[in-house]
Structure formats: C-alpha cells, structure tokens
Amino acid sequence: MASSASRAVFRSLGPAAWSIRPAAASLKSRSTPLLRRGFATPTAEQPRIRLGSIAPNFTAKTTHGDINFHSFIDNSWAILFSHPADFTPVCTTELGAFAKLKDEFEKRGVKMIGLSANDLQSHDRWIEDINDISKTKLQFPIIADADRKVAWLYDMVDAQDLTNIDEKGIAFTIRSVFVIDPAKKVRLTMMYPASTGRNTSEVLRVIDSLQTGDKKGVTTPIDWQVGDDVIVPPTVSTPDAQKKFQDVREIRPYLRFTSGEMKALA
Ligand code: BEZ
DSSP states (O other): OOOHHHHHHHHHTOHHHHHHHHHHHHHHHOSSOGGGGTOOOTTSOOOOOOTTSBOOOOEEEETTEEEEHHHHHTTSEEEEEEESSTTOHHHHHHHHHHHHTHHHHHHTTEEEEEEESSOHHHHHHHHHHHHHHHTOOOOSOEEEOTTOHHHHHTTOSOSSOTTOBOTTSOBOOOOEEEEEOTTOBEEEEEEOOTTSOOOHHHHHHHHHHHHHHHHHTOBOOTTOOTTSOEEEOTTSOHHHHHHHBSOOEEEETTEEEEOOOBOOOO
8 A cells, every 4th residue: 555655756746657557557457467468477587688689679659650670770870768658757858858969869870769658649748748848859759668568578677567666656667778789789778767867978978989999999998988098908919909009008918098099001
C-alpha cells in the first residue's frame, strides 16, 4: 500500500504519472502469464546488451512512421534514448535539450531517435508541449513502445517488473542511452535513474571520443575534450606510435600521450 507521502509524490508527477498507473494495474491483473502472450515477464531474463554486440533489430511505430531499426540507422551513427512515459518532468527537459542539439548530432553523422512507453497520439501531444516549453522544434522520431517490447529487447526495464512501477506507483526506469556505430555495433550504454536528468554534453563528448578513437587508433583520458591530448593504447608499441604520430610523450611505459597529429606518410 502506498503511503500518503508517496501518493503525494505520485500526484506531483501530474496527469502523465496517473496515466501510467492504470496501465500497470491492468497488466498486473491479467491472469495469462505475460510471457505466453509474447510479453516479457519478471521471471524471464531480459536480453543483455553488451558493448560490441550488434544492436538488436526491431520494427516499430514512430512519430515519423513505421521503421525497421537497422534500415533507419543505415550507414550512420545513431543514438537511441528512452523514457518510461510521456509528460514526465525530467524527460521533458531532456527531450527539449536533445532537440536543440540537432545540428551537433548531425555534424557528427549521428541519427537521433527517442523511445517512450506510450502510444503515438500521446507522443504527438507531448512533442507539442516539449516544443512549447523548451522553445524548440523536436525533429527526430520517437518510438511508440507502449507494450515495452523494445525496452525489454534493449534491457531497459528495471529489476522490479515489466510494468516498471515501484511500490510508490512511479515508473523508475527505461532511461537508457545507446550509441550505435554504422556497423550497428553498440558502442555506449548508459542507464539513468528517474531522478537525474541526462547530460547532453557528456553524450556528445563520448561520441567525439569514439569517432576520434576509430579514426586515429587512440583512446581518450579522463574528462577529455576535443583538442586535448589522447592516449596511445597498450596494443601499440612506443616505436610504432613514434612512427605514426608527430609526438609521443611517455609518462610510464604503459601511459603514453600524443596530440594525435599524424606524421605524413613517407
Ligand atoms: C521524469 O521526471 O522524467 C520521471 C518521473 C518519474 C518516472 C520516470 C521519469
């Protein structure tokens, strides 16, 4: 039974949160095991998404029409970020911020796609609100994942159950970020709690690091930003690094920095 304090928290989430609850209740009250109906259950293992694995393909309805996820990615990078429900406050600020960064993602060749566990009608109304609140024009598709099939496939559902409703009646999950490369490999996963808004600068920073690493065969140190020195990875010997880069600074045999400026090919 929810305490009055938790009911107050729930009420403070507004109409969206209230609309989560009946859906969850109806899922819970069904007598047929969810697994047999094609939904995942708390007893079934959620697939695990590991770095380097191929991003699972799926078809879905989105605010831009039906998609096949791999065809959507095509030969680009992609970022998939998810939300447990429309009209949730933290998520609203996040989507507004991502929408404003369209040009930054485009510059890096990254296609953006959101997901929220509600239907298309609700998404369309939420997007209007996001645009109004954040003074932006959200232009990427948002997947309608009301049955949480994609959320399950991508290991976004929290430890509690498929419905994602905790004892206070609040959805506390489906807040993941995936960066996928043009070979459809998962290169980054991040999972955020409901209480903490994501950091768009960090997402762009990781994409910069991954793309720099792929291009130059380097890794990047703590708090790295574009233009900072990079690291010669352990798989490259110092003599080989010296042949490849204009400068190599050895702090320890296992820690070598370089500006990343390549030598001209002889
Ligand atoms: C949010 O503020 O975005 C949020 C609230 C409750 C559950 C999940 C997300």
